[in-house]
Amino acid sequence: MGDGFEKHAWIFTLGTELAQGRVINTNGSYIGRRLTLLGVKVIGIVTIIDNVDLISKYLMLVLNEGPRFIVTTGGLGPTYDDRTLEAIAKALNRKLVLNVEALEMVRRKYEERKMPLTPERMKMAYLPEGGVPVPNPVGTAPGCWIEYGETVIVSLPGVPREMEAMWENWVEPRLRKLLPPIHIAEAFAKIIGVPESSLAIQLNRIAQEYEKVYVKSHPLGEELGKPVINIYVMASGEESSLASKLAQEVLGKIIDYAQHLGGSVTGVELRVS
Amino acid sequence: MGDGFEKHAWIFTLGTELAQGRVINTNGSYIGRRLTLLGVKVIGIVTIIDNVDLISKYLMLVLNEGPRFIVTTGGLGPTYDDRTLEAIAKALNRKLVLNVEALEMVRRKYEERKMPLTPERMKMAYLPEGGVPVPNPVGTAPGCWIEYGETVIVSLPGVPREMEAMWENWVEPRLRKLLPPIHIAEAFAKIIGVPESSLAIQLNRIAQEYEKVYVKSHPLGEELGKPVINIYVMASGEESSLASKLAQEVLGKIIDYAQHLGGSVTGVELRVS
Numbered sequence: 331m332g333d334g335f336e337k338h339a340w341i342f343t344l345g346t347e348l349a350q351g352r353v354i355n356t357n358g359s360y361i362g363r364r365l366t367l368l369g370v371k372v373i374g375i376v377t378i379i380d381n382v383d384l385i386s387k388y389l390m391l392v393l394n395e396g397p398r399f400i401v402t403t404g405g406l407g408p409t410y411d412d413r414t415l416e417a418i419a420k421a422l423n424r425k426l427v428l429n430v431e432a433l434e435m436v437r438r439k440y441e442e443r444k445m446p447l448t449p450e451r452m453k454m455a456y457l458p459e460g461g462v463p464v465p466n467p468v469g470t471a472p473g474c475w476i477e478y479g480e481t482v483i484v485s486l487p488g489v490p491r492e493m494e495a496m497w498e499n500w501v502e503p504r505l506r507k508l509l510p511p512i513h514i515a516e517a518f519a520k521i522i523g524v525p526e527s528s529l530a531i532q533l534n535r536i537a538q539e540y541e542k543v544y545v546k547s548h549p550l551g552e553e554l555g556k557p558v559i560n561i562y563v564m565a566s567g568e569e570s571s572l573a574s575k576l577a578q579e580v581l582g583k584i585i586d587y588a589q590h591l592g593g594s595v596t597g598v599e600l601r602v603s
Numbered sequence: 604m605g606d607g608f609e610k611h612a613w614i615f616t617l618g619t620e621l622a623q624g625r626v627i628n629t630n631g632s633y634i635g636r637r638l639t640l641l642g643v644k645v646i647g648i649v650t651i652i653d654n655v656d657l658i659s660k661y662l663m664l665v666l667n668e669g670p671r672f673i674v675t676t677g678g679l680g681p682t683y684d685d686r687t688l689e690a691i692a693k694a695l696n697r698k699l700v701l702n703v704e705a706l707e708m709v710r711r712k713y714e715e716r717k718m719p720l721t722p723e724r725m726k727m728a729y730l731p732e733g734g735v736p737v738p739n740p741v742g743t744a745p746g747c748w749i750e751y752g753e754t755v756i757v758s759l760p761g762v763p764r765e766m767e768a769m770w771e772n773w774v775e776p777r778l779r780k781l782l783p784p785i786h787i788a789e790a791f792a793k794i795i796g797v798p799e800s801s802l803a804i805q806l807n808r809i810a811q812e813y814e815k816v817y818v819k820s821h822p823l824g825e826e827l828g829k830p831v832i833n834i835y836v837m838a839s840g841e842e843s844s845l846a847s848k849l850a851q852e853v854l855g856k857i858i859d860y861a862q863h864l865g866g867s868v869t870g871v872e873l874r875v876s
Contacts (some may be wrong), residue, residue, distance in 0.1 A: 346819065348635070349645040359621070359626070359627045372623055373657065374649060379646055445798070450803040454800075527681035530680075530682045531723060
């Protein structure tokens with residue numbers, strides 16, 4: 331796919347409330363962003379209603395793409411429609427088994443509050459065979475880390491506060507150990523007064539010339555009238571100096587061209603991580 | 604799937620910027636919401652990077668599910684990575700052809716501004732064979748409406764302002780003609796002081812008893828400590844009185860049970876559309 335990334339990922343953000351548009355999918359963009367900054371290329375984000383057969387079907391299809399990572403959010407709680415781990419077990423043809431370590435995590439949480447371990451609460455401790463529970467410092471449902479061939483499947487709860495805490499404290503440190511060190515350089519500019527369709531010629535040329543740089547134009551104003559376009563350039567490399575040089579070089583060419591077409595440029599910025 | 608909906612839909616929100624998490628996917632929730640309120644059951648929302656082969660592959664997989672509607676957003680503009688209609692043409696095994704009506708829409712827009720019709724601008728007038736252009740009152744790229752067997756595929760731009768104007772002015776009036784009249788009743792309540800895992804028993808019972816009602820609990824506070832749960836109940840029917848009676852009945856049962864467990868209830872609300 332011509333952008334220098336070797337490791338691919340898919341994200342599954344699960345929940346009928348997302349498909350029905352009652353909840354905006356901020357988990358997808360959170361994880362998409364975190365993976366991108368680790369140098370992982372996110373191929374897609376799939377939302378599916380709370381239906382085990384459909385979820386496992388699309389998990390299997392995506393597994394066939396051979397991704398390095400699949401991250402799921404949602405469907406780990408105590409209610410009847412929280413069935414993500416069941417769907418993963420089905421997709422991997424593994425059993426869902428009571429995980430002793432996960433049960434201990436759940437039991438301890440409720441014990442502290444002097445609450446009994448009901449079947450609904452124990453449900454949260456069933457993981458697909460081979461799964462490692464991910465501690466949940468905020469809520470009660472543990473996450474799950476499973477290795478399947480070359481793919482790591484990480485499942486986290488759908489509540490953003492829980493999911494983000496688990497990502498930052500537990501998941502990302504483990505992903506970093508599996509991935510080569512990488513630096514990402516992002517260059518931004520705002521171009522005023524040039525329609526996107528005029529700029530398009532130059533963007534097409536750059537896409538062909540710089541295979542390993544990602545360039546995107548986002549029209550903000552109106553294409554006609556007073557066009558405003560945000561330009562985003564991303565380059566990555568083992569050395570941050572190289573990545574930032576490449577991003578700046580490409581942004582420079584776009585700016586030169588926009589000015590040549592009579593546009594003005596503001597908000598030039600470079601971020602390296 | 605046990606909730607009274609006959610018509611299924613999938614949404615494709617296309618764009619590398621969505622997969623990379625630089626843009627939050629508000630288009631998916633907008634369309635998910637609008638379709639739900641038309642009585643259409645949204646099964647999934649798929650985001651894929653700007654890659655024709657991958658997009659057409661997943662379009663074909665979803666077409667095999669036999670949905671009544673597929674709505675796509677993004678990838679209609681003038682740049683090299685705007686290739687949604689090419690992917691649809693490929694998935695349907697149709698040619699991408701210059702559409703005279705779409706060309707006229709694009710030509711007129713640029714002519715008003717005394718701007719020439721370049722190849723990048725003409726690109727926006729190529730639709731899959733059989734496609735009907737959807738006027739864009741805000742921007743320049745027309746949308747596309749294609750019928751393929753029992754499925755209608757509607758493609759709209761990714762810029763939310765353009766997409767929403769086209770949905771409201773052109774797409775939704777046409778969808779309403781294809782769909783039976785429907786009323787949706789939604790009932791809401793906030794339950795304080797009952798952990799979701801305690802409520803789960805009753806929610807499981809209700810899901811079994813009321814097959815045609817959708818019930819979802821959203822934990823807001825902490826499961827332990829001070830739990831706060833938003834309850835959402837949705838029922839639909841040809842008559843609004845029936846739908847609202849059903850939604851109220853189910854919410855009432857949940858509230859009774861929560862109070863029985865010592866919880867307090869606020870924010871009870873019923874919306875009928």
